[in-house]
Amino acid sequence: MAGNKAGKRPKLTREGFGGQVAYFFNRAIANIRQNILINLLTIGTISLAILIFSLLLLLYVNLEKVTDKWSERVQVTAYFEGELPPRELKVLIGRIQSLEGTGKITYISKSEALKRFRERLRGQDALLEEVSADILPASLEIQLKKEFRGDDALSYYTAALRRVPGISEIQYGEDWVQRFNSFMDFMRLLGLFVGGFLVLAVVFIVANTIKITIYSRKDELELLGLVGATRLFIKIPFLIEGILQGAAGAILAIALLFGLYYGFIHNAGSLTNFNPLENGIVFLPLTYMAYVFIGGILLGFLGSLASLKKFINV
Amino acid sequence: MIELHNVSLSYQRDAAALSNINLKIEKGEFVFLTGVSGAGKSTLLKLLYGGLNPSRGQVLIDGQNITRLSSSQIPFVRRKVGVVFQDFKLLPGRTVLENVALTLEVLGWGKRDIGKKVYHILKQMGLEHKINTTPLRLSGGEQQRVALARALVNDPKIVLADEPTGNLDENSKESVLNILKEANIKGSTVVIASHDKRLTENSHRRMIVLDKGRIVEDSNGRK
Numbered sequence A: 001m002a003g004n005k006a007g008k009r010p011k012l013t014r015e016g017f018g019g020q021v022a023y024f025f026n027r028a029i030a031n032i033r034q035n036i037l038i039n040l041l042t043i044g045t046i047s048l049a050i051l052i053f054s055l056l057l058l059l060y061v062n063l064e065k066v067t068d069k070w071s072e073r074v075q076v077t078a079y080f081e082g083e084l085p086p087r088e089l090k091v092l093i094g095r096i097q098s099l100e101g102t103g104k105i106t107y108i109s110k111s112e113a114l115k116r117f118r119e120r121l122r123g124q125d126a127l128l129e130e131v132s133a134d135i136l137p138a139s140l141e142i143q144l145k146k147e148f149r150g151d152d153a154l155s156y157y158t159a160a161l162r163r164v165p166g167i168s169e170i171q172y173g174e175d176w177v178q179r180f181n182s183f184m185d186f187m188r189l190l191g192l193f194v195g196g197f198l199v200l201a202v203v204f205i206v207a208n209t210i211k212i213t214i215y216s217r218k219d220e221l222e223l224l225g226l227v228g229a230t231r232l233f234i235k236i237p238f239l240i241e242g243i244l245q246g247a248a249g250a251i252l253a254i255a256l257l258f259g260l261y262y263g264f265i266h267n268a269g270s271l272t273n274f275n276p277l278e279n280g281i282v283f284l285p286l287t288y289m290a291y292v293f294i295g296g297i298l299l300g301f302l303g304s305l306a307s308l309k310k311f312i313n314v
Numbered sequence B: 001m002i003e004l005h006n007v008s009l010s011y012q013r014d015a016a017a018l019s020n021i022n023l024k025i026e027k028g029e030f031v032f033l034t035g036v037s038g039a040g041k042s043t044l045l046k047l048l049y050g051g052l053n054p055s056r057g058q059v060l061i062d063g064q065n066i067t068r069l070s071s072s073q074i075p076f077v078r079r080k081v082g083v084v085f086q087d088f089k090l091l092p093g094r095t096v097l098e099n100v101a102l103t104l105e106v107l108g109w110g111k112r113d114i115g116k117k118v119y120h121i122l123k124q125m126g127l128e129h130k131i132n133t134t135p136l137r138l139s140g141g142e143q144q145r146v147a148l149a150r151a152l153v154n155d156p157k158i159v160l161a162d163e164p165t166g167n168l169d170e171n172s173k174e175s176v177l178n179i180l181k182e183a184n185i186k187g188s189t190v191v192i193a194s195h196d197k198r199l200t201e202n203s204h205r206r207m208i209v210l211d212k213g214r215i216v217e218d219s220n221g222r223k
Helices: A002-008 A016-034 A036-071 A086-097 A110-120 A151-162 A174-215 A218-226 A231-271 A286-311 B041-048 B074-078 B096-107 B111-124 B140-152 B170-185 B197-201
Strands: A075-080 A102-108 A138-144 A169-171 B002-012 B015-025 B030-034 B056-061 B081-084 B158-162 B189-193 B206-211 B214-219
Touching (some): A016 A036, A016 A231, A036 A174, A036 A286, A075 A151, A110 A138, A151 A174, A174 A286, A218 A231, A218 B074, A218 B096, B002 B041, B030 B041, B030 B170, B041 B056, B041 B158, B074 B081, B081 B140, B096 B111, B096 B140, B111 B140, B140 B158, B158 B170
Parallel strands (some): B030 B189, B030 B206, B158 B189
Antiparallel strands (some): A102 A138, B002 B056, B206 B214
16 A cells, blocks of 8 residues: 555655755755845845945944044043152052053153143244243143043042042043033934934845745745645745845845945045045954844844744644 | 544635535545535545644544644644645746655655656656656646646555646546556545546546535445
């Protein structure tokens, strides 16, 4: 009897995990080949969506670099009476150095202060006639570590600095720091908002593109179920396809982004007064590229998973 | 092999597609399911491979009550049942070989064994020279034979065929029927849904007549 021939059936040649992975991978590749046009369209759409997001990321990376440089200007100047002998100065610097958040300390002697003053008022010699080094205080210019440049951390730091014996006055351009930090907060919020919106848009576009791809093959999904395929058997090749589409889309997006970056750094100088290389404009660091790549893979995988749920009724 | 107890099914309220069906088909039988269009033939076949669930009653396939199985268990019942669909359901992007191989891939057969088995069944059906052709390049009769090959390639315990000779010329009809008879001789229980009177009347096989979702006649064909 035909139905009783199960015992005579050939031995499975794709037994074991490795064999099954190879089967599903080959099936996914074959599916891509058989539906090459729709797969290319899907990869193209995914890469464009990721490209838009990566452009924002590139902008963010460079803006972060610029603002990092700006924030180095957030520094505290500590004044003290008279000119301290070198030993006392060394002790004072040691005390300040031991405060949490202290970065580089530069000593500005009375004569150095006068030199700077003269430079600032260059061309107005009449004003400087009566000024001697004695009337200007010596000071210490303290640069702060990155995490101590915010409003709250700065208040905490200056309070601690005031308690250091020997310091008569401190200045840190409170208004400027507050304005700068408000601007940075606004930029971060804007970045978060635009970035969040773009992430949602990318997820929406990718998920729907994959859904259309899978919808175009709903007959295949139905038939697989009818010939006795389990849900997992039907899903795995489609999920691998999604992963491959996401990975290819991400690689293409990074390549396109590099093309745009390359074009920009080589042409912006001749078209405008802005020289990107001199201003330290950089491409995405390797870590960010890895994030984009992993993001693409995740998008492809999750997009396929969500779409398959709607079409598999086995 | 197949048992239906008090099976009813309604697609809409107050409109029963099947009403109180009681039926038993023994192992190795060859049965025609006939009736006019809309009598419930296709619906009844769908119940037999778990394509539909009855609103009431029980469906037993090879001793298993499939109405009580979870959706994850249904595929294992379907592996015992070869189905020939009215619209063939061949995948247009895949070759004849790949279409037929699908049934064996699902069962976990190896590539080499699949190749041998598919070639063998296609040769039986006179289609071995079309092995790398896509279905759209085949005639209606050839497509039907590919669909038959896909249903029969794993020697299923049960073969269900929904209007397998519809839209075919006389020669193709004969050929399709012979293939199904051969499967029956080899041991498969065969159920054919057809409204083609000429096909069913001369067969001298058990005939179940449906009308408005009810069995109105069940004759063994040996008049």
